Amino acid sequence: MLARETIATASIPQGDTLTLISHGRDFIIMLGRDELMGTRMQFSEEQLAQLTMEQLEARAPRVLIGGYGMGFTFRAALEALPDEGGQVVVAEVVPDILDWAKGPLAHLTGDTLDDPRGEVAIADVAALIDDAVDGTTAKYDAILLDVDNGPDGIVREGNERLYTRTGIARCRDALNPGGMLAIWSAADDHKFTGRLKDAGFEVEVRAVRARPNNKGPRHTIWFARRR
Numbered sequence: 001m002l003a004r005e006t007i008a009t010a011s012i013p014q015g016d017t018l019t020l021i022s023h024g025r026d027f028i029i030m031l032g033r034d035e036l037m038g039t040r041m042q043f044s045e046e047q048l049a050q051l052t053m054e055q056l057e058a059r060a061p062r063v064l065i066g067g068y069g070m071g072f073t074f075r076a077a078l079e080a081l082p083d084e085g086g087q088v089v090v091a092e093v094v095p096d097i098l099d100w101a102k103g104p105l106a107h108l109t110g111d112t113l114d115d116p117r118g119e120v121a122i123a124d125v126a127a128l129i130d131d132a133v134d135g136t137t138a139k140y141d142a143i144l145l146d147v148d149n150g151p152d153g154i155v156r157e158g159n160e161r162l163y164t165r166t167g168i169a170r171c172r173d174a175l176n177p178g179g180m181l182a183i184w185s186a187a188d189d190h191k192f193t194g195r196l197k198d199a200g201f202e203v204e205v206r207a208v209r210a211r212p213n214n215k216g217p218r219h220t221i222w223f224a225r226r227r
Helices: 043-055 072-080 095-102 125-133 159-163 165-173 190-198
Strands: 004-011 017-023 026-031 034-038 062-066 087-092 118-122 140-145 175-185 201-209 218-226
Touching: 004 095, 017 095, 043 062, 043 072, 043 140, 043 175, 043 201, 043 218, 062 072, 062 125, 072 087, 072 118, 087 095, 087 125, 095 118, 125 140, 125 159, 125 165, 159 165, 165 175, 165 190, 190 201, 190 218
Parallel strands: 062 087, 062 140, 087 118, 140 175
Antiparallel strands: 004 017, 017 026, 026 034, 175 218, 201 218
């Protein structure tokens, strides 16, 4: 049996500690005993970007992603940008995550971080959403959230506010008309679906496998379009 090896650790602001672990050829990011993401089950995080980008109407969409993680969603969004152009901004609150991306996970990262269409901001995604709402920056055509395990935040104090009625309304107001709010979760949450609808979104809920061979756990993605 292959042993797990700790590669690095990182502190989360107002939160616990993340641990980067290698397991044979695979890499995993852990929070305590909880597996947040890993290279064996990345498909649903890629689908978060791919399925969203397929539904956007903007010719050169401006996209915001909450959470870099292992970069699965960021890379998929960049790959899905149309020929006309666009921009993908990813907000990450843990600077060490970017060190991992350039170090032990560099084989996954490739030249993604050098793509001129992409930008990594060391910031809380909620702050970037507020900037768009307040008119400091341009609004977005899509906001993709994968900052936690779902609407019930476990990673960091403050994440849950994104999923409250107020947080959802801020996301809505940061979007251009017809824009899409897409949210990844480890499990479904009917109450959260209701909150999205109450905020005026047209909502579709999809179950997506963690692996492309239709295996692994089922994860949930909400696609909420601003009317």
